[in-house]
Amino acid sequence: MSIKVEIGFKLNGVARRVSVPADLSALRMLREELALTGTKYGCGEGECGACTILVDGATVNSCLMFAADCDGRDVVTIEGLAASKRGERLREAFVKHGAVQCGFCTPGFVVQATHLLEKLPHASSAEIQRGIEGNLCRCTGYRKIVEAIADAAQTVK
Amino acid sequence: MGATDEVVAQQSLIGQRIPKMDAPDKTNGRTRYIDDIDVPGQLHARILRSTQVHAKIRSIDTSAARALAGVHAVITAQDVPWQRPIGVAKDHLPLKTDRVRSLRDEVAAVAADTAEIAAAALKLIKVDYEPLPILSDPLEALKPGAPLIHPEPHGADGSAQLKPGGPVAFTGKPDNVAMTFDYAQGDVVAGEAESDMVVEDTFRLHYVTHCCMGVSGVIADFDPKGNLLLYSNTQVPFLHKREFAELLGIDPGRIRIIQPPIGGGFGSKLDIYPFEPIVIFLAQITKRPIKLMFTREEEFIASPTRQPVLLKLRSGCKRDGTLTFRSVETLHDNGAYTSWGATTPFVMMQTISSLYRVPHCLYHTKAVYTNNPYAGSFRGYGNLQATFAVEAHMDKLADAIAMDPLDFRLKNAQDPGEVTPQGMQFKTCGLKQCLTTAATRSDYQRKRHENASRWNDGNPIKRGVGIASMLHVGGGAKIYPSDGCGTILKIDDFAHVTLITGASEIGQGSETVLAQLVCEELGLPLSAVTVVNNDTDITPWDVGVHASRTTFIAGNSAIGAARLAKTKILAAAAGKSGLAAEELDLKGGHVVRQTNGERVLELGKFIRSLHFTDKAQLVMTSFYYEPPSKHQDKQFKGDVSAAYAWASQVCEVEVDTDTGIVRLLKVTGAHDVGRVLNRLGIEGQIEGGVVMGQGYALTENLMVEGGITRNPNFRDYKLVTAPEIPEMDISFIETMDGEGPQGAKGVGEAPAICIAAAVANAIYNATGTRIYAAPFTPENVYRALSGAAEPPTWTAA
Numbered sequence: 013m014s015i016k017v018e019i020g021f022k023l024n025g026v027a028r029r030v031s032v033p034a035d036l037s038a039l040r041m042l043r044e045e046l047a048l049t050g051t052k053y054g055c056g057e058g059e060c061g062a063c064t065i066l067v068d069g070a071t072v073n074s075c076l077m078f079a080a081d082c083d084g085r086d087v088v089t090i091e092g093l094a095a096s097k098r099g100e101r102l103r104e105a106f107v108k109h110g111a112v113q114c115g116f117c118t119p120g121f122v123v124q125a126t127h128l129l130e131k132l133p134h135a136s137s138a139e140i141q142r143g144i145e146g147n148l149c150r151c152t153g154y155r156k157i158v159e160a161i162a163d164a165a166q167t168v169k
Numbered sequence: 170m171g172a173t174d175e176v177v178a179q180q181s182l183i184g185q186r187i188p189k190m191d192a193p194d195k196t197n198g199r200t201r202y203i204d205d206i207d208v209p210g211q212l213h214a215r216i217l218r219s220t221q222v223h224a225k226i227r228s229i230d231t232s233a234a235r236a237l238a239g240v241h242a243v244i245t246a247q248d249v250p251w252q253r254p255i256g257v258a259k260d261h262l263p264l265k266t267d268r269v270r271s272l273r274d275e276v277a278a279v280a281a282d283t284a285e286i287a288a289a290a291l292k293l294i295k296v297d298y299e300p301l302p303i304l305s306d307p308l309e310a311l312k313p314g315a316p317l318i319h320p321e322p323h324g325a326d327g328s329a330q331l332k333p334g335g336p337v338a339f340t341g342k343p344d345n346v347a348m349t350f351d352y353a354q355g356d357v358v359a360g361e362a363e364s365d366m367v368v369e370d371t372f373r374l375h376y377v378t379h380c381c382m383g384v385s386g387v388i389a390d391f392d393p394k395g396n397l398l399l400y401s402n403t404q405v406p407f408l409h410k411r412e413f414a415e416l417l418g419i420d421p422g423r424i425r426i427i428q429p430p431i432g433g434g435f436g437s438k439l440d441i442y443p444f445e446p447i448v449i450f451l452a453q454i455t456k457r458p459i460k461l462m463f464t465r466e467e468e469f470i471a472s473p474t475r476q477p478v479l480l481k482l483r484s485g486c487k488r489d490g491t492l493t494f495r496s497v498e499t500l501h502d503n504g505a506y507t508s509w510g511a512t513t514p515f516v517m518m519q520t521i522s523s524l525y526r527v528p529h530c531l532y533h534t535k536a537v538y539t540n541n542p543y544a545g546s547f548r549g550y551g552n553l554q555a556t557f558a559v560e561a562h563m564d565k566l567a568d569a570i571a572m573d574p575l576d577f578r579l580k581n582a583q584d585p586g587e588v589t590p591q592g593m594q595f596k597t598c599g600l601k602q603c604l605t606t607a608a609t610r611s612d613y614q615r616k617r618h619e620n621a622s623r624w625n626d627g628n629p630i631k632r633g634v635g636i637a638s639m640l641h642v643g644g645g646a647k648i649y650p651s652d653g654c655g656t657i658l659k660i661d662d663f664a665h666v667t668l669i670t671g672a673s674e675i676g677q678g679s680e681t682v683l684a685q686l687v688c689e690e691l692g693l694p695l696s697a698v699t700v701v702n703n704d705t706d707i708t709p710w711d712v713g714v715h716a717s718r719t720t721f722i723a724g725n726s727a728i729g730a731a732r733l734a735k736t737k738i739l740a741a742a743a744g745k746s747g748l749a750a751e752e753l754d755l756k757g758g759h760v761v762r763q764t765n766g767e768r769v770l771e772l773g774k775f776i777r778s779l780h781f782t783d784k785a786q787l788v789m790t791s792f793y794y795e796p797p798s799k800h801q802d803k804q805f806k807g808d809v810s811a812a813y814a815w816a817s818q819v820c821e822v823e824v825d826t827d828t829g830i831v832r833l834l835k836v837t838g839a840h841d842v843g844r845v846l847n848r849l850g851i852e853g854q855i856e857g858g859v860v861m862g863q864g865y866a867l868t869e870n871l872m873v874e875g876g877i878t879r880n881p882n883f884r885d886y887k888l889v890t891a892p893e894i895p896e897m898d899i900s901f902i903e904t905m906d907g908e909g910p911q912g913a914k915g916v917g918e919a920p921a922i923c924i925a926a927a928v929a930n931a932i933y934n935a936t937g938t939r940i941y942a943a944p945f946t947p948e949n950v951y952r953a954l955s956g957a958a959e960p961p962t963w964t965a966a
Contacts, residue, residue: 043205048198049198049201049204049205050197050198050199051198052202052204052382052383052432053204053384053462054382054383054384054465055465055882055883056464056465057465057882057883057884059882059883059884060382060465060883062382089198090197090198091197091198093197094197102196103193103196103197106192106196107188107189107192107193107196108188109849110186110188110189110192110849110850110852110853112189112191112192112195112196113189113676113677113678113853113857114381114382114383114430114431114432114433114434114675114676115191115192115194115195115196115200115430115432115676116202116381116382116383116432116433117382118195118196119195119196119197119198122196122197138892140891141891141892141894142891142892144891145890145891145892146890147891148380148382148883148888148890149382150379150380150381150382150433150435150857150861150888151382151433151676151853151857152853152856152857152860153853153856153857153858153859153860153861153894153897154856154860154889154890154891154894155856155894155897156852156853156856157891158891
């Protein structure tokens with residue numbers, strides 16, 4: 013079908029070389045080529061945040077990024093956050109505060125929150141709310157997600 | 170709540186903040202939803218949907234699609250003459266034969282090596298349509314000479330005639346009326362005659378849709394013997410087994426449904442939809458497993474909606490504040506096919522007849538066919554719409570007789586022990602406590618007076634408070650002939666419990682609360698329980714996740730199994746310890762003396778010691794069916810639930826009268842939940858429901874024009890985002906229901922129900938303008954405030 017390109021990048025701390033179709037999204041590369049299904053398809057249009065990943069430390073909607081553009085970058089997915097202390101604290105806080113219901117949006121929120129606390133380690137509730145504005149959740153009403161992130165901010169200090 | 174609860178709570182799991190058992194996996198991406206599952210050898214399916222809102226299908230040419238490399242099958246209705254109508258009224262063929270009736274309609278489907286090839290093949294299918302007149306307004310649908318959506322009987326094989334012995338088919342509807350409900354109690358004419366005040370208004374409620382974060386999908390896989398394995402997101406696996414078996418003409422026992430973790434339900438997965446049979450057909454024809462996933466746009470266009478309702482309400486009261494009568498007509502936009510949405514009047518009439526005490530009631534309702542998206546079930550099931558109108562009139566009548574709206578509600582509120590004229594029995598009822606708690610904690614009465622005094626103060630930014638209450642089923646619902654759930658509970662050699670339940674987890678936390686109830690009986694920590702709940706070959710029967718019933722019905726069933734196990738263990742322990750079984754209890758992983766908690770035997774060790782005895786078998790089975798009560802008769806008189814949930818919510822809003830922007834500042838809710846079982850879980854249900862209600866009231870609007878959905882994406886269909894959520898103050902009124910598991914009642918739907926009604930009352934309190942049509946988007950509010958919006962009118966037939 014489409015032309016393939018060979019790319020090299022760091023994925024969750026490990027160097028990877030893969031050959032991907034030029035028109036493939038980073039989301040589909042992660043899910044379909046690399047079997048990292050923690051990153052979710054929610055809309056494919058960058059509106060819901062379920063596919064959020066970290067690229068060179070910044071959050072990106074992976075559905076809107078070409079896989080080929082991962083070349084030379086440092087990519088971290090929800091699976092890779094296990095290695096980081098902040099990721100672990102966040103995940104524990106999400107569990108403890110009941111920030112998870114159906115859980116489909118949760119990986120995206122955890123990745124986004126990791127980035128948020130990286131930038132604003134002492135984020136206020138209002139800053140947290142602004143910081144997760146791009147992630148949609150239909151179950152929780154967001155309050156417990158905000159509480160979880162605020163708690164993680166406290167414990168990582 | 171109160172002091173005694175505190176003391177008990179120290180030893181008990183009940184009322185604690187218990188994290189969800191599935192949350193650790195969900196936070197680290199390990200949970201595999203249906204989109205994350207691939208079956209070896211699977212093909213990918215895509216569905217061709219109609220490009221016409223209403224048209225006859227002249228011909229379909231699939232030859233180019235079939236010729237595309239990588240395509241394994243292209244099917245249309247002609248390829249599956251054995252297909253049968255599906256859905257609540259069996260008026261819906263999965264693949265359309267002679268005509269399409271809405272833009273979502275399935276015309277053809279492709280199975281291919283990849284989803285891309287399948288999508289490319291769809292573009293090669295040529296369909297020749299002959300357009301028919303479009304019916305997009307339910308009022309037009311009732312006019313004489315209106316185009317008919319289901320004009321004649323249609324055979325399932327596409328022929329116009331019903332062949333004797335041929336496939337089941339729909340008989341057609343000559344008047345576009347899909348379903349009607351009529352209910353009456355007392356004599357509304359007499360009620361009106363004794364009224365001092367009568368008000369009448371027409372309300373219009375809009376389209377919204379579920380927006381589950383996980384899109385719809387299914388995988389169908391036949392084994393060589395013809396048994397079907399379906400990976401499905403259904404909320405009703407056992408009912409679907411039967412439906413799919415009918416569809417395939419096979420024994421239901423040959424269908425196994427596995428439910429992977431579900432990315433949101435909210436009622437959307439309560440019916441069978443065309444994509445499921447279509448994928449099954451493709452699997453039959455290709456003899457390969459078939460996977461189908463929707464795109465988000467497809468999810469917006471082709472999954473169900475909450476039904477738009479036009480509602481005319483006439484209500485009266487006496488000068489002393491006693492309600493006298495209510496007369497209601499509703500018109501429901503059914504869309505092109507009949508799903509559960511058509512049956513929501515069943516719930517609406519409960520609110521109309523019994524939320525407050527009304528001696529005389531009359532209720533007529535029609536669901537009519539149009540070429541619009543069809544309406545399914547959605548959290549609250551008609552109750553948001555009914556409550557919206559009823560609670561607007563509670564405020565209007567109170568104003569008309571110059572009575573405080575809180576006092577007016579309290580005067581007409583139900584009490585425990587009451588049997589309503591409809592026949593609903595309120596064994597527990599915390600409505601009055603809900604009202605006073607929500608009003609007191611929000612300072613409702615003072616703020617209401619203060620806000621109303623500022624209508625003409627020249628400040629464009631206004632504040633308002635509004636109150637609304639709700640009544641909903643809280644102890645199962647007798648929608649089907651039976652409302653039961655089975656449990657199998659086994660305890661292994663190490664005192665680890667496997668709880669096998671028919672009840673599905675859809676994110677609401679049923680798995681955790683059921684485990685908690687079992688642990689409470691057996692004196693074990695939550696870590697000692699594994700829950701199996703998603704495979705119909707293993708789990709016992711359950712009617713499904715709906716009607717806020719799971720904690721109540723499945724909870725009672727699980728408790729029953731745990732109690733059987735406890736009785737058996739204690740009887741065996743009595744023999745071993747020399748104490749009577751009645752003197753023993755289970756606590757902290759031990760058999761203990763009931764009086765002082767003194768440890769007698771370590772449970773795991775004791776169970777191991779039972780090997781090779783007739784007492785070793787610790788596999789218990791139990792079931793729970795709703796307790797006997799008077800079933801509703803054909804006139805809808807009778808009881809529908811073993812218990813009823815109540816709530817009152819006060820919404821505080823800020824209205825910018827220059828822009829029409831309404832901000833929801835605070836929701837103060839008081840919920841009669843029977844008893845709090847898992848505080849973390851119940852808070853999550855209520856907060857999520859409140860914000861879903863906020864979306865219904867303020868931001869969400871599926872814009873359907875001429876049968877076309879104009880905003881099938883999250884950019885234009887606005888869900889509430891994190892910065893917009895209100896402050897939430899939630900109180901629990903614990904009425905300890907005698908039939909409920911540990912006293913609890915259902916809560917899943919309740920929190921979403923009052924918000925739009927309370928916000929409407931709050932906007933009135935802020936501005937002096939009452940808005941009769943939702944949602945309260947800036948444009949709609951601005952138009953209403955500047956007198957540019959006519960209130961809805963409707964002269965019912």
